[in-house]
Amino acid sequence: YVHLADHGDAGVVAAALPVADPSLLAIEWRLDDPQLPNLIAANRVIGRVSYGMVIAAVSVPLLALLYLRVLRRRRQFAVLAALGLSRAELFAISLLQSLIVGVLGSLAGAAIGYGAIRYFERSPIFEWEGLSVRPLASPATFLMPILVVLATTLLAGALAAWRAARTPTARILQRLE
Secondary structure, three states: OOOOOOHHHHHHHHHHHHHHOOOOOOOOHHHOOOOHHHHHHHHHHHHHHHHHHHHHHHHHHHHHHHHHHHHHOHHHHHHHHHOOOOHHHHHHHHHHHHHHHHHHHHHHHHHHHHHHHHHHHHOOOEEEOOEEEOOOOOHHHHHHHHHHHHHHHHHHHHHHHHHHHOOOHHHHHOOOO
């Protein structure tokens, strides 16, 4: 067994070892078990489905939160429009507020995720006969979820901002709506 910093180099190292020492038999870890490629493929599919579920789980409440915030503040938007702010400016204000919510939520989520990773590094998720499953912490571990949350926030915030920009000023100020 040879442990490498990058498991993707296993094929190259497995081919080089018998050249360096002909008494060695080296195989790439992916070829060690015929079911391993299927397990890896299944893991990737589960990961993609999980990402989709997370996007749905984040986007629906986020959309509701941002949309309800705009509905609750319609009178404020109407006053701002009456003071001369254009629809584009109202849109920008609402979208910026939504992005602030997304950034703060992403930072809080990353901090909680970092804490969870540190915990599971000390207490593995799964252990059996020398096999230990621990989370992999890399920049992508944090970057991808943050980008997904920010993109979701941007889309949900744009819908809410569009609603804020289309606030019927006169009807709101006259309390007709």
